[in-house]
Amino acid sequence: MPTADEIFKDFREHSIAEFFKKNRQMLGYAGMVRSLVTVVHEYITNSLDACEEAGILPDINVKVGQIAENRYSVTVRDNGPGIPKKYIGKALAMILSGTKFHRHLQQRGQQGIGASGCTLFSQVTTGKPVHVKSYTSTAAFECNLSIDTIHNKPIVSNVIDIDRDGTGIVVEGEFAGVKYENSEHGILEYVKRTALANPQVQISFTDPLGKEYIFVRSSEKRSERPKATKPHPLGLSINDLLELAHTSESRKLSSFMIESLARTTPNKIEEMQKICSFDLGKDPKQLTWPEAEELVKAVQSVKWIAPDSASVTSIGADQIKIALRSILNPEFISVVERKPQVFKGGIPFVVEVGIAYGGGSGRQVEDTQMASIMRFANRVPLMFDSGSCAITEAVRGIQWKRYNLDIDTQPISVFVNISSVYIPYAGVGKEAIAQEDEIVDEIKLALMEAARSMQRYVRGRQIKSIEENKYKTIMRYTKQLATDLEELTSTDEKEIEERLEKLIAKHYPKLKQGEESAQGREGSSAA
């Protein structure tokens, strides 16, 4: 039998790249259809973030080509700022590296995994590197990228300088064990929803049969550059506070707090000093855990102004309306943009919802009409894991019948977007939002508000429909009655029929008007 020393001879360390190679389902590479959507999602997300940060109106082209059974190429081209040669390897071929991990900034990507995950996925399924062309404002080059998974280091090869031509990148990869499908969970739907939630984006998609779909920019309004914000004291754990303090360059804990945290004034420091047993003028680098624990308790016992929501950029009710109208062409739209709220005490978020009725709204499942629930987090469509998502939970929690709506049978599209610097995802796959009570409740309130304004229209429509049915029923008898009356009175059947029709039309005058005004109504409110 082996001793501890013998057993531990096999001891080894492993890289995060090795880990994700073994656990790639954690990154969304599970199932053939989903894996391909994940690739497209990662590249589009990166492009949108890059354009936003550089203040560029995004223009994105996505192309998926079939190479063999379950083997496809994906090419994504954007007009973003490009990636400098120095960073290209780490940006696209090193897991857990990027510009976003440590910033308090509302962006789609956050963890520095996405695009490098695609490189890893291409590599382990086809053995091929990913090919990139990068155009920055000062240089342009192309190269191949793969990952040394043992060390999680980028391998950059075949670097060639090329002619400059605007800015942006073109990424092209080949992936196996994947499948293109034109379904509710497919790439076309993903691209369409991206266009819906990002009206400032021009995006085109060419499917494996060569068919091109163009979603034109429906708004020239540049989306705001996300602003980095200071964390709000109420959102900090003891550990967060300690880490910030220990890396601070301030000489006093008090000045560190005033400079690095939101809403923290000298007055607040004074208030907290009265509660804390130690001197808040101490060196922040010397802050101990028990002191930090005391400080967090002090933070929780004084009153704070809610966090500034300037860090949260929403789509905006008008933009959502424009987008829903241009893509779904519905009979009626109701959009609600709520005021920023806060969860876990210090993290601001904004909920926006839209309900569209009729036109291209809803979805057909075989012969049945159903509602379509479109979930978004920071404008990124969430396509999978709907069962565990706060949005689904909220939609299910609404008594739709109360608003004369029925999400099981009517042509309804429900659009929900949550914006926050810190979206609490339920998993790394980032396809579902954790069911925090404060978030679920806020989505419900927004949905109820939108449903109420939708209700007026739907009720009008139902009354109209009842009248229409009466009208039709009576009209159905007109012909028979005319024939019978002809026999009785010897008056011409045609004449009687015409008179009867005129008589009926007199009693249902609203119907004619209704037919015209029903189209294109809309309701909206910004709470």
Added chain:
Amino acid sequence: MPTADEIFKDFREHSIAEFFKKNRQMLGYAGMVRSLVTVVHEYITNSLDACEEAGILPDINVKVGQIAENRYSVTVRDNGPGIPKKYIGKALAMILSGTKFHRHLQQRGQQGIGASGCTLFSQVTTGKPVHVKSYTSTAAFECNLSIDTIHNKPIVSNVIDIDRDGTGIVVEGEFAGVKYENSEHGILEYVKRTALANPQVQISFTDPLGKEYIFVRSSEKRSERPKATKPHPLGLSINDLLELAHTSESRKLSSFMIESLARTTPNKIEEMQKICSFDLGKDPKQLTWPEAEELVKAVQSVKWIAPDSASVTSIGADQIKIALRSILNPEFISVVERKPQVFKGGIPFVVEVGIAYGGGSGRQVEDTQMASIMRFANRVPLMFDSGSCAITEAVRGIQWKRYNLDIDTQPISVFVNISSVYIPYAGVGKEAIAQEDEIVDEIKLALMEAARSMQRYVRGRQIKSIEENKYKTIMRYTKQLATDLEELTSTDEKEIEERLEKLIAKHYPKLKQGEESAQGREGSSAA
């Protein structure tokens, strides 16, 4: 607006420890009750693996103490081989390092995350290090452990040599944001289930109120040391094959395959050579992706002997029976151990199921009796995420009524264990088994087999219950009938009643016998 060069100034790399600190729900630290169970689970799992590897009959003590609201200490002591001083830091305070990652060995832990995850969790919730005593066969020491999360490096402090006293380790940690609960998902249930699936283990648990529960060893049979096996060719992806070939020390691809892969004989090589366009005698280090692709196709087109299941160690029908009887004391047990099967072509697995009826089986939810489904993977209880697990899927897929069983109302415990070198978990949390068709089907077959043998007993019991009801109904009228007959015949009421009772007892003789033989019946089969 910033250029690419300006944007990328913020570029940073992050360690896996930083990543899991931000995403700790991925390691099972989600929810207060679950987080505490996760800590206990990780330590017990490590202890069991260590004992098994060293050939020691495990003796484990778990103690949970409450320190404050939502703040607990966890102490786990085992009699395993101990951890050498040289490795203590990496083993317990460095994410993704361990002895198990690269071996083809059936063990509970696999990824080198578990215990280091506990250290990280303690640190970010309480700021405290974890304290360890380690006793190996040659040395003994204690120390404190924490993680430098920025670099994912262990911090070992206060190392003191102590007196030797057998072998084993004692780990003690303090955790906040957690909660002890005595529920179906709690620690007591976890420990009980661990005892159920590991009859060779002696395990005690002391709860926060100081109450001690001892689950005595019900079998002295040492569990077999897991054997490392060569991977079966049918289980290899192109990428797997390439990596093995490139790290091989063989001079020829053919000899590499014969030496490193299971079931690969010179005859098989010859067969595959006929299909492959390149020379299998080439240097394995020079194998290219297209060649590996060809080789994998060749592997799939020749016939193979199924993988050796020696690498899979199951619990065994007899052991399961002993354990279920000693812990649940049921009226009836039906246990089925199936033959090893293969999924994805090359990965062997074994399914064992047990159904227990009556006694302590099932569970009470308020006033309602329900079945309890106990899921295990390599004998580790799976307590959460049951909805997405292959075992739940299989249990739901059985038409229990067909076997005169009803999992919604009867006192039934369903025990399912899956053993494999490679358990396909649905997530890193490792609380659910992926719903691979081959696995779900195999569990269903095992359950149906066990249910069939259970059925005989249940049917007998139901017939008995009908007769009992008849007997009781008649007996209920005896008293009244005796009184009435006394009036009619002037015979003494008592006398009539006695005679009537004798008469009835003559017609229902089976009931008396039945009452005695119903206890302790059992059925089992090993397919």
